[in-house]
Amino acid sequence: MRVTTADRFAPAPGIFVEYRPESGPGEPSPVPPSFNQAVHLAGGGNIWLAAVFDVPGPVDHARLAAAYRALITRHGTLRSSFAPGPVRLRHPVPAVMHRLPGVPVAALPALLDERCGAFGHPSYLLGVIDRPDVATVLCAFDHAHVDGYSIALVIDDLRRLYSGETLPPTGDFVDHCAEQARLAVAxxxxxxxxxxxxxxxxxxxxxxxxxxxxxxxxxxxxxxxxxxxxxxxxxxxxxxxxxxxxxxxxxxxxxxxxxxxxxxxxxxxxxxxxxxxxxxxxxxxxxxxxxxxxxxxxxxxxxxxxxxxxxxxxxxxxxxxxxxxxxxxxxxxxxxxxxxxxxxxxxxxxxxxxxxxxxxxxxxxxxxxxxxxxxxxxxxxxxxxxxxxxxxxxxxxxxxxxxxxxxxxxxxxxxxxxxxxxxxxxx
The missing domain is CATH 3.30.559.30 (Nonribosomal peptide synthetase, condensation domain)
Structure with a gap:
């Protein structure tokens, strides 16, 4: 795993294709933001983490869109968001993943900052830089939803989902937040x-x-x-x-x-x-x-x-x-x-x-x-x-x-x- 920053990321030329989940308004949740989330939301900065890996090109768009939908289905934090307050909102599994028109790679920096804001849903960017030989899967998430460990999980989940594997259910970070909120120290x-x-x-x-x-x-x-x-x-x-x-x-x-x-x-x-x-x-x-x-x-x-x-x-x-x-x-x-x-x-x-x-x-x-x-x-x-x-x-x-x-x-x-x-x- 290579760890770097956006200003050091210089992918080969290609067209970035975004997959956007269809999502209606969320329902208010009684689970408050975690301590980290609350500090992050109060800071107001645009802080995101991205996962990047390669697959043989050209990409199979239908398969990758299905993999992204399965990722959202599997991980509850990707079906949650925040409104000012902050208030946690919960969203259903998206019925459709829309494929947006492609944009040049040069447009990626602005798109990352736009899509990965702390408020709104989805607060992440899902897509791929498509090329005939090697395609680069790129997805980025507002920090409220992921840590460094999660980036490795995202890459492994998507690699396996894109290859056709069915992954077992896992825990929901929102449930973890609820448990943490109930903890008290004597x-x-x-x-x-x-x-x-x-x-x-x-x-x-x-x-x-x-x-x-x-x-x-x-x-x-x-x-x-x-x-x-x-x-x-x-x-x-x-x-x-x-x-x-x-x-x-x-x-x-x-x-x-x-x-x-x-x-x-x-x-x-x-x-x-x-x-x-x-x-x-x-x-x-x-x-x-x-x-x-x-x-x-x-x-x-x-x-x-x-x-x-x-x-x-x-x-x-x-x-x-x-x-x-x-x-x-x-x-x-x-x-x-x-x-x-x-x-x-x-x-x-x-x-x-x-x-x-x-x-x-x-x-x-x-x-x-x-x-x-x-x-x-x-x-x-x-x-x-x-x-x-x-x-x-x-x-x-x-x-x-x-x-x-x-x-x-x-x-x-x-x-x-x-x-x-x-x-x-x-x-």
Whole structure:
């Protein structure tokens, strides 16, 4: 799976054909938006995620339209929408998928932003770039309906549906939202101590990236993206093994290296951040599309010894995962609510795409995860582990200061990770 952004996506010429589900007005639902959805809807930004993969061309339009209708039938979140309020609406399975006149690929950026708004239904774009030899299936969804894991699910579902498979029913993310809304946290729950210890009194102020990015609180800039392959396939395997020998997962090892790199660039000796953690603990949600994540705080020490740093990071991540068993939305009332200074949150994500459904086919079908481009006021990091190695995508403000800072940090991080792989070869 290649993870990139809309401004880096340059498909071969072709005609984009859209499939539009026929949908009448939705019925109001008693299920409120999830915490993530509510924050997203309040932000008002145009944030979407796209799934892209190739099939032999020319495409069979009838089969692909049927596959898209089956995808909507299978996943309840695609039959829901939001009206201002926000109010959740529920929609029936579409009776018809309309095929719209094709448009040149050059029209895609505007079409993506138009179709994938947070409000209205459908808040997604379903289609294909048709060509005689290789057709490119492209579908994008407002972030309220999908997370990174969901993009791999979409690709696998559509690949199988297009080939004629019948998929079994799966859980409905709206049901998950209903369950989350009923959760309550007792004031004396011992897990709250960890949250209070991290944030202190006065509400939850998310950590901010500690190096200068050239934007003050309250300011934003156009986003820029740094894409870097940090370790090739063999190097990533050595890094994984080195972490295992220390009793750590590779994510913890990567966080330890990031804390070291940030400190080497003039940052603090302890790196405070949040990371997204999935909430697909019940088997019902394993194959369901939705935003099944919560955010968890962690503090990683920047120790000079790589082995000690990785062990400490592993301990910190395990403790943070325990905190994540309390959903953030249920925790906030006990901590005084959110106290935001910036629109973005300094976060570090890790996805091992090799473990997700359909991973064995990703290279053969050119699977890609593409994110929208917008404005930024903080740094956000996404590690991607694939058979090709360990890659990193960093979203940050497009300022001269941020560009220099992120480039230097990424160099330091790549050097730290490579150094750890050499430690394994000497043991």
């Amino acid at each position: 004031p004396d729950d011992p897990r709250l101590r960890g949250w209070r210890s991290f944030f202190g009194p006065g509400g939850v102020r998310p950590p901010e990236f500690p190096l200068d990015l050239g934007v003050a609180p309250g300011e934003t800039a156009p986003q820029s993206v740094e894409l870097r392959m940090l370790l090739d396939g063999a190097g990533a395997e050595r890094f994984d093994e080195w972490c295992r020998e220390l009793g750590a997962r590779p994510f913890a090892g990567a966080l330890a290296a990031l804390a070291h790199a940030t400190h080497a660039c003039g940052g603090p000796d302890r790196l405070r951040l949040v990371f997204p953690m999935h909430t697909r603990h019940d088997e019902r949600w394993r194959a369901a599309l939705g935003w099944f994540t919560t955010n968890v705080p962690v503090e990683i020490p920047a120790l000079p010894d790589p082995a000690a740093a990785t062990r400490e990071a592993a301990t910190a991540v395990r403790a943070a995962i325990a905190l994540g068993t309390l959903p953030l939305g249920a925790v906030l009332p006990h901590l005084g609510g959110l106290a935001l200074r910036r629109g973005d949150i300094f976060m570090v994500s890790w996805i091992d795409y090799r473990t997700l459904p359909g991973a064995a086919h990703h290279d053969a079908i050119g699977a890609r995860h593409i994110s929208a481009v917008g404005r930024a006021d903080d740094a956000q990091f996404w590690f991607s582990r694939t058979d090709s190695g360990l890659a990193l995508r960093i979203r940050h403000p497009d300022t001269a200061t941020a560009g220099a800072t992120i480039a230097r940090l990424t160099d330091q991080l790549a050097e730290a990770l490579t150094g750890r792989t050499r430690l394994l070869t000497r043991t």
